[in-house]
Amino acid sequence: MCLLSSFYGQAQETETQNSVEQLTHLKEKIIQEEKEALKIEVESIHARLDSGEITPERAETLKKKAAEKHALNIENRIAIATNQMELIERNGADSTMRIGRRIVMGFGLEDSDNNMIFGLKIENDSTPHKKRKYDRRTTSGPNLAFGLNNAITEGESFNEADFKVGGSRFFEIGWSWKTRVFDNSNWLRVKYGIAFQFNGLKPKDNLYFVDTGEHTELQTHPIQLKKSKFRIDNLVVPFHFEFGPSEKIERDDYFRYRADKKIKVGLGGYAGVNLGVRQKLKFKEDGERTKQKLKANYNTGNFVYGLSGYLGWGDTSIYMKYDLNTIFKDNPKDQRNISLGLRFDFD
Numbered sequence: 001m002c003l004l005s006s007f008y009g010q011a012q013e014t015e016t017q018n019s020v021e022q023l024t025h026l027k028e029k030i031i032q033e034e035k036e037a038l039k040i041e042v043e044s045i046h047a048r049l050d051s052g053e054i055t056p057e058r059a060e061t062l063k064k065k066a067a068e069k070h071a072l073n074i075e076n077r078i079a080i081a082t083n084q085m086e087l088i089e090r091n092g093a094d095s096t097m098r099i100g101r102r103i104v105m106g107f108g109l110e111d112s113d114n115n116m117i118f119g120l121k122i123e124n125d126s127t128p129h130k131k132r133k134y135d136r137r138t139t140s141g142p143n144l145a146f147g148l149n150n151a152i153t154e155g156e157s158f159n160e161a162d163f164k165v166g167g168s169r170f171f172e173i174g175w176s177w178k179t180r181v182f183d184n185s186n187w188l189r190v191k192y193g194i195a196f197q198f199n200g201l202k203p204k205d206n207l208y209f210v211d212t213g214e215h216t217e218l219q220t221h222p223i224q225l226k227k228s229k230f231r232i233d234n235l236v237v238p239f240h241f242e243f244g245p246s247e248k249i250e251r252d253d254y255f256r257y258r259a260d261k262k263i264k265v266g267l268g269g270y271a272g273v274n275l276g277v278r279q280k281l282k283f284k285e286d287g288e289r290t291k292q293k294l295k296a297n298y299n300t301g302n303f304v305y306g307l308s309g310y311l312g313w314g315d316t317s318i319y320m321k322y323d324l325n326t327i328f329k330d331n332p333k334d335q336r337n338i339s340l341g342l343r344f345d346f347d
Contacts, residue, residue, distance in 0.1 A: 145170075163203055198232075238268065268309070299331070305325055
């Protein structure tokens with residue numbers, strides 16, 4: 001028991017000594033970090049002066065403020081480290097006070113550099129924070145859309161469509177980048193990325209798709225169907241011009257344009273490839289429930305392309321897309337996919 005107590009005491013003393021040494025090293029590192037940060041900030045101010053963005057008087061003011069800020073940073077950070085060192089020397093190592101990594105979590109959060117992904121970011125206390133970029137022209141993030149889907153048939157009105165309005169749906173998920181076009185204005189942006197599209201059609205009146213060899217047509221199933229669903233999966237590259245006002249936020253060492261509470265309009269299109277076609281049928285035969293999953297080409301094209309646009313406020317938009325390519329090749333009547341729903345962009 002005494003041996004165990006002695007071992008524990010030695011281990012605790014060693015841990016305390018290591019913590020003090022770590023904090024002593026940290027104080028030296030703090031000074032070096034702040035000096036380096038000040039150097040980078042002054043270089044940024046000189047670059048702005050050389051480009052004519054600010055006057056020499058404004059540059060001197062900014063340099064003075066930067067020097068004062070980093071001097072105070074050194075003073076405050078060293079005071080924190082000193083207090084922590086004294087606390088450890090007096091009470092021994094405290095695992096709750098150790099320096100190391102921490103995870104910052106949140107829902108729907110983003111920082112000024114847009115580098116928090118899905119509200120999760122890892123920070124390291126023992127290393128300096130990444131220098132904030134002065135002008136971030138490109139941001140990125142996930143986007144998703146969903147809503148109603150249908151097909152427009154040549155020579156027929158939309159009311160004559162063979163597909164259920166409520167049952168035919170689409171879903172889209174992807175990642176997009178948004179880049180400001182002009183140096184000193186954010187009213188026009190280009191938005192581009194990659195996305196998966198899933199376009200579903202549910203035929204009415206016990207109909208299902210049949211590949212006759214020459215073309216694909218809707219036929220009446222010999223058994224009463226519980227479910228008839230046809231789906232085309234695409235991988236596309238969307239591209240939009242996005243218009244709308246934004247708010248410019250200026251700080252001494254950076255500026256950003258914020259459009260999260262502004263109206264926006266996006267106009268563009270998409271192009272990509274057909275990944276596959278599936279048809280799902282459910283019915284009862286001889287009292288037994290039967291489910292068929294049919295995967296075939298159904299005379300669909302290999303490439304897809306179309307027009308799309310959105311109108312929204314902040315992250316949420318009304319979204320519409322329309323395929324310029326026909327759903328089926330060589331059919332007597334051309335059919336094209338059309339979708340209308342909600343879109344959410346987190347960039």
